[in-house]
Amino acid sequence: MSKILLHDLDHIKEKKLTEQKNYKAMLMVCTGTGCVSAGSFTLYDLLKKELKDRNLEKDFIAVPTGCNGFCAQGPIIVVQPEGILYQKVKENNISEIIEQHLINGKLVEKLMYKDRLSKKPIPKMKDIQFFGKQMLIALRNRGIIDPGNIEDAITRGAYKALSKALTKMKPEEIIKEVKKSAIRGRGGGGFPTGIKWESCYKAAINRKEKPYIVCNGDEGDPGAFMDRSIVEADPHAVIEGMTIGARATGAEEGYVYIRKEYPLALERLRKAINDAKEYGLLGEDILGTGFKFEIKIHQGAGAFVCGESTALMASMEGKAGEPRAKYIHNVEYGYRNKPTILNNVETWANIPVIIDKGAKWFASIGSGDVSESPWNGSTGTKVFSLVGDIVNSGLVEVPMGITLREIIYHIGEGIPNDRKFKAVQTGGPSGGCLPESLLDLPVDFDKLTKAGSMMGSGGMIIMDDRTCMVDVAKYFINFLKDESCGKCIPCREGLILLYEILDNITKGKGQDTDIEIIEQICDTMVNSSLCGLGQTAPNPVLSTLKYFHDEYIDHINNKKCPAGKCKDLIKFEINDNCTGCVLCDKNCPVEAISGELKKKYQIDQTKCIQCGICYDVCKYNAVTIN
Amino acid sequence: MSFVNNDLKKVNKIIKKWNSDNEYVIEMLQDIQDEFRYISKEALEQLNKETKVPLANLYHIATFYKAFSLEPKGKFEIQVCLGTACHVKGSQRVLEAFERELNIKDGETTSNKLFTIEVVRCLGCCSLSSVITIGNDLFGEVRPSQVPKLLKKYI
Numbered sequence A: 001m002s003k004i005l006l007h008d009l010d011h012i013k014e015k016k017l018t019e020q021k022n023y024k025a026m027l028m029v030c031t032g033t034g035c036v037s038a039g040s041f042t043l044y045d046l047l048k049k050e051l052k053d054r055n056l057e058k059d060f061i062a063v064p065t066g067c068n069g070f071c072a073q074g075p076i077i078v079v080q081p082e083g084i085l086y087q088k089v090k091e092n093n094i095s096e097i098i099e100q101h102l103i104n105g106k107l108v109e110k111l112m113y114k115d116r117l118s119k120k121p122i123p124k125m126k127d128i129q130f131f132g133k134q135m136l137i138a139l140r141n142r143g144i145i146d147p148g149n150i151e152d153a154i155t156r157g158a159y160k161a162l163s164k165a166l167t168k169m170k171p172e173e174i175i176k177e178v179k180k181s182a183i184r185g186r187g188g189g190g191f192p193t194g195i196k197w198e199s200c201y202k203a204a205i206n207r208k209e210k211p212y213i214v215c216n217g218d219e220g221d222p223g224a225f226m227d228r229s230i231v232e233a234d235p236h237a238v239i240e241g242m243t244i245g246a247r248a249t250g251a252e253e254g255y256v257y258i259r260k261e262y263p264l265a266l267e268r269l270r271k272a273i274n275d276a277k278e279y280g281l282l283g284e285d286i287l288g289t290g291f292k293f294e295i296k297i298h299q300g301a302g303a304f305v306c307g308e309s310t311a312l313m314a315s316m317e318g319k320a321g322e323p324r325a326k327y328i329h330n331v332e333y334g335y336r337n338k339p340t341i342l343n344n345v346e347t348w349a350n351i352p353v354i355i356d357k358g359a360k361w362f363a364s365i366g367s368g369d370v371s372e373s374p375w376n377g378s379t380g381t382k383v384f385s386l387v388g389d390i391v392n393s394g395l396v397e398v399p400m401g402i403t404l405r406e407i408i409y410h411i412g413e414g415i416p417n418d419r420k421f422k423a424v425q426t427g428g429p430s431g432g433c434l435p436e437s438l439l440d441l442p443v444d445f446d447k448l449t450k451a452g453s454m455m456g457s458g459g460m461i462i463m464d465d466r467t468c469m470v471d472v473a474k475y476f477i478n479f480l481k482d483e484s485c486g487k488c489i490p491c492r493e494g495l496i497l498l499y500e501i502l503d504n505i506t507k508g509k510g511q512d513t514d515i516e517i518i519e520q521i522c523d524t525m526v527n528s529s530l531c532g533l534g535q536t537a538p539n540p541v542l543s544t545l546k547y548f549h550d551e552y553i554d555h556i557n558n559k560k561c562p563a564g565k566c567k568d569l570i571k572f573e574i575n576d577n578c579t580g581c582v583l584c585d586k587n588c589p590v591e592a593i594s595g596e597l598k599k600k601y602q603i604d605q606t607k608c609i610q611c612g613i614c615y616d617v618c619k620y621n622a623v624t625i626n
Numbered sequence B: 001m002s003f004v005n006n007d008l009k010k011v012n013k014i015i016k017k018w019n020s021d022n023e024y025v026i027e028m029l030q031d032i033q034d035e036f037r038y039i040s041k042e043a044l045e046q047l048n049k050e051t052k053v054p055l056a057n058l059y060h061i062a063t064f065y066k067a068f069s070l071e072p073k074g075k076f077e078i079q080v081c082l083g084t085a086c087h088v089k090g091s092q093r094v095l096e097a098f099e100r101e102l103n104i105k106d107g108e109t110t111s112n113k114l115f116t117i118e119v120v121r122c123l124g125c126c127s128l129s130s131v132i133t134i135g136n137d138l139f140g141e142v143r144p145s146q147v148p149k150l151l152k153k154y155i
Helices: A008-021 A033-037 A040-053 A091-103 A150-155 A160-167 A171-181 A193-207 A226-233 A235-249 A263-278 A309-316 A345-357 A359-363 A404-411 A445-450 A469-483 A489-506 A514-528 A532-536 A539-547 A549-557 A583-587 A613-617 B005-017 B022-036 B041-051 B055-064 B084-088 B091-102 B144-152
Strands: A025-030 A060-065 A077-080 A084-086 A212-217 A253-259 A294-300 A340-344 A366-368 A377-379 A381-388 A394-399 A421-426 A432-435 A459-464 A572-574 A623-625 B076-081 B115-120 B132-134 B137-139
Touching: A008 A150, A025 A040, A033 A040, A033 A226, A033 B137, A040 A060, A040 A091, A077 A091, A084 A091, A150 A235, A150 A263, A160 A235, A160 A345, A171 A193, A171 A235, A171 A345, A171 A359, A193 A235, A193 A340, A212 A226, A212 A235, A212 A309, A212 A345, A226 A235, A226 A263, A226 A345, A226 A381, A235 A253, A235 A263, A235 A294, A235 A340, A235 A345, A253 A263, A253 A309, A263 A294, A294 A309, A294 B022, A309 A340, A340 A345, A345 A359, A381 A404, A381 B084, A394 A404, A404 A421, A421 A469, A432 A539, A459 B084, A469 A489, A469 A539, A469 A549, A469 B084, A489 A514, A489 A532, A489 A549, A514 A532, A514 A539, A514 A549, A539 A549, A572 A613, A583 A613, A613 A623, A613 B144, B005 B022, B005 B041, B022 B041, B022 B055, B041 B055, B076 B091, B084 B091, B091 B115, B091 B144, B132 B144
Parallel strands: A025 A060, A212 A253, A212 A340, A253 A294, A381 A459, B076 B115
Antiparallel strands: A025 A077, A077 A084, A366 A377, A381 A394, A421 A432, A421 A459, A572 A623, B076 B132, B132 B137
């Protein structure tokens, strides 16, 4: 492919659309990480082979796509243009889909999603409740394009915004538009992107330096995987966003910092960058306009703190990822000490849409009045990973301002196994746990922060009544204790102390003074840690103390874990439901279970290690946790 | 494990792949880790020679990031995800089941150098929690009772 010019974008689109019209149907096979682990690459290969063997290649085509977000139901195949969704597809279903659906035109009912209450099959993707309230901006191309095919992306409008930014807008106008859209950083901090760009633009002019564009794809928050999905589903959205950022600030070099643990995302991003170069959408003289910009990749090596902006810059320079004091700003002295714009994957993926559809359109979505300042609201959409104890777990993109209840009970369809909702954790390790009484809270940057949690990168972990909140707090503190870089004392020592106290509480060794000491340590950490990691680290403890105070008291005073989670405070016992089926005895790793066949079994508490395997394997609800 | 001439060639090849650019020492170390399953003293010394990054800094990097190990890892690395979603779904007990079955703790390698257990925080497929990987294979919705069966495939 030779380099393309501005008008070629439309030609590619027209050519591709004509090509697509020749097919009676296109089978979109989800190849996001979730579906891949369930075998979707094999399905794709098989489907392609079957279509070829049966001489159906002229009428039908199989397309590998990025993540649809409906991960728990994978592997997923969507038959377009009607949008028929087949879930949990297995290899032996492929010939059925071909014969029954493609050849005979009859839908395969058994592979359809069933409504949870009425059990009625729902053929079309858009009618499934999970997809209904979603609004796709960052994930606009998910499930629709082959992420490895640049022409697919162009057909869906990729690089159209870039050509507008290159030919019809001056750098200042781009910055003004981004500012007016009031988009705030999707990586966690929620800093208004336009203000960041403007500061960098000014710093670059004042210092007569070329700035750098950096994309943060480190995504260290446990429980969040939206950045991975965006890169896997639509890498060109990120490339286009970064190139527009470069045009706005005069940068000529950009970097994507991405985790090595995401091999598929890395592979697709590499291919997308190479394709973009080949098509003349990156490199010298982009689209024949004389503008030049290059993107390179840096691979993260597993350090949560590298999501912190200054630590990320250090890591990109080939050093250990330790943060530095915050009075030096990246927009002035960032990567290689040059003015640098750092935004995360999701933010960059939003930029082309803002330029294409305009700031006014973008700002009309979301909450708050941003006409005076972007700080007054949260505009656009946010991608959340809805996981944990939830019926429809997966990736969802919703307008800002939607309530937690709508996300959890409408899109997520509530808690499985008729359990009771207990808490929702947002914002990763720097966020907090919110209780049932706050379910009607609108989800936006400021409301979440006010409630003691935060937006973070968008992890939303739902917990049912079997989750112990002291254990959850201990879990996060343990995580942060390991991930603290150790440079400043309040964070390093504070986390070790917090962990010890929480560990004692969960072991039934809590003392009356513990809560007071916890609060003092948290206060010190919030006020005197060097970077955001330490300053926000106490959030999981403070929010659980605030909303689940009684649970701490139960652990400390009564030596009880009401949720039945803390091993040292619980006992596994067998009740009268036991049929003597021997399954628990067979699976017990320490031979603590004994009894006679077809009679009630018993657990020897002196041998039991509370591993819970008997509880898992019992089919008669005969094992109880006391 | 001794470092032979051939190993040195491999290290040099990796360094060359990244143009001896000291901004890419983390990537070089990743490749060395992939190739040898650990970072040896000799490899660090060679890196120091070729990139001019001080040995102390290289050691700092090799011990700072989770991906690197100064001890050889087993043939199959078992990554047990303890991300938040997995934790809620009881992955701690999955980890304990692996530790029990293999008689090693997190971070350790079996004496036959077959398995290393490694706790990771989030593999980014939270909808499938609890998630583990063995070598290049990813398994979702793992329960502690399935662990012995999972391991059998690799022995």
